Amino acid sequence: MKIKWAAIVIVGYLLFSAFMYYYLFVMSTGDLPDIYKGTSADPSTFLSEKERSLSGDFSKIKNLLFFLSTPLEWLIYFLIVLFGLSHRFEKWAKETARITFLQTSIYLFYLSVFTFAITFPLQYIGFHFSKVYNISAQTFSQWMKDEWIDFWIGYGLMMILVFVMYELMKKFKKRWWLAAWTLFVPFTIFLMYVQPIFIDPLYNDFYPLKDKQLEAKILSLADQADIPANHVYEVNMSKKTHALNAYVTGIGSNARIVLWDTTLNKLNKDEILFVMAHEMAHYVKKHIYIGIASYLILAFIGFWLIAKMMERLINRHGEKLNVTNIAQLRTLPLIFMMISMLSFVASPFSNVLSRFEEKQSDAYAIEMTGNKTAAISAFQKLAKEGLSEVKPPLLVKIFRYGHPSMAERIYTIETYPLKEMKEERKNK
Template sequence: MARKWALRSILAYLLLGLFLYVYLFFLADSTLPETYKGSSADPATFMNNKEILLSEDFSKIKNLLFFLSTPYEWLFYFLILIFGVSRVFEKWARGTVKNGFLQTAIFLFWLSISSFVAIFPLQYISYKISKSYHISTQTFSMWMKDEITDFWVNYLLMFIIVSVLYALMKRFKQRWWLAAWALSVPFTIFMMFVQPVLIDPLYNDFYPLKDKALEEQILSLADRADIPADHVFEVDMSEKTNSLNAYVTGVGSNSRIVLWDTTLEKLTDKEILFVMAHEMAHYVEKHIYIGIGIYLVLSFFGLFLTAKLMRGIVANHSDDLKVSKVSNLSSLPLFLMITSMLLFTISPLSNWISRYQETRADRYAIEMTGDKESAISSFQKLSKVGLSQVNPPLLVKIFRYGHPTMLERLSMLEEYEAEKKKE
């Protein structure tokens, strides 16, 4: 039975991969509508022919990898369940130590190592593609260092989460999901608070912005936006990527304004001020707190559904999955598979909300700076340097884009200018 289900699941995954390949490389339409030909949104106005071709090829490959990676994760969890690997990990843990927390640590270590090894080929392919298209500038050793750091950070966080989660499952057999949801609220806020000062520095070096004249202009914008910031931080990303980015991170006293050094190198001061005004808009319009509120609602229903599905699946397929009880550690792959599926299912909604907030931030930035030319040129450079499609296919936009497409962002600026002329 296990072999039959394994073959079926692998075949389903391969058929999905074939469909996605045909869709992305042959059926999906990413051509620019005639209306926008010759406008600021037309790639031909800010890219040469080679760059346009590279952006199309790179985007198709990265989109394919994105759509393959999540179902691949589901396949991995399913296979280690039906072949009894998860149950073996649990037996090893129980046979090694008697302490429950140490059993969790051992079980999670073997599960994490297995997951790392299984997913590593896709991660490596993604790295090599980014490297070949000159997006990534990392050496293999630097990339591996980040991968290993990522492994241990995720392992420690997962150890905390899984230890608490399965303790709740044992204590509250029917309502564990409600207790888990209640505890997730302060934990999420705490993680947002410590992320800038404890986790981010593990990956990159942060230091005060060297250009003090530019820092003064950015802080002046922050003052106008009532953002309590005394410094702007620069992060050394040029050793890892050619991409551009800037952001406002953290909550409360740990809020930080951060610029990648690649952004400082490739954008003018006026373009940087527009980008920073956009990031400040998220603070001004309380998008972080709105995001927390949305998370609370979605996680409430998500955990409820996860508990209901786990209970039903284990009750009806315990022999097939080699899991006798929901509260057994061996059920963790089932929990992770279900939550991953639910997150993927609601990603169109969460991405739509994010795109709406990003559009609001774009509009706020243009109103604050009044500099349409710098806004347009900054978006064009972001698209050019990142080799991103100006008008991605609909399926890609729905599932991948937390920001408006470059076509939408640039056309919004044109429409804004037309509105101002009418006033």
């Protein structure tokens, strides 16, 4: 029976992978809709033929790796439980320590190292192609340093979450999911609060913006938007990437306005001011808090669904999987698998909300700066430097894009009725 189940899921994964390859490399022609042709959203107006070719090839590779890596997680977690490896991890952890917290930590370490090793080849392939296409500026050792930071931060946070969750499973056999979600809410908000101060600096160096004239202009925009900011931070991303970015992060008193140095180096001041106005709009429109609220609502539904699915799975197939109740540590890979699946299923909905917020922010930035030329050239440069996909295939947009495509954004700005709206306001 185990061999049969393993064969079914492996063949299913291979068939899915083959379909996604065919969809991305054969079915998706990359043709630009007629509405964008000849406008500033047309890649031929701001990208050379070579750049368009590189952008298309790089995007296909990135998208394929995404669609390969996500179901690969599900496959790995399922096989770990199916063939008893999770049971062995649990047994070794209990033989090593008597304290429950240490048992959980040891078990999670075995599981984390094993899954990291199995998924590492795909991660490395992604890094390799980002180097080939001149997006990444990192050496292999620098990239591995970030990977290890990711590993240990993830391990440390999961150690706390997993221990608490399994203790709740033992105490509240039926309603553990509700208790877990109740504690998950303040934990998530706390993490959002401390991330800009304690977590982000582990990856990069943050320092006040060196260009004080530009900082004054940005802070003036922030003042117009009622954003309580005294400094604009610069981060030295040029040692890691050639792509451009800026963002407003954190909540409460820890909110930060951050510019990548690559953005400072490659955009002019008007373009930077548009980008910063866009990022400030997320703060003004409360997108950060809307994002937290929607994430917590989805987490509530997710906890409930996982509890129901795990109960049904154990009742029907527990004997085959060597699982008698959900509070056994060996069930953790199944829970991780379900979390990943539910996140994937929910991603189209969260992406729709995110794209709506991005459109709001673009409109806000246009209204604030009144400079459509700078906005268009900023997006064109963002697409050029990051080899962004100007018009992605439908499935890619649905599952991957939290932003409108570059073609949509640039065309929307070009056709934005800025003068007409200003005249209407004057007449009123």
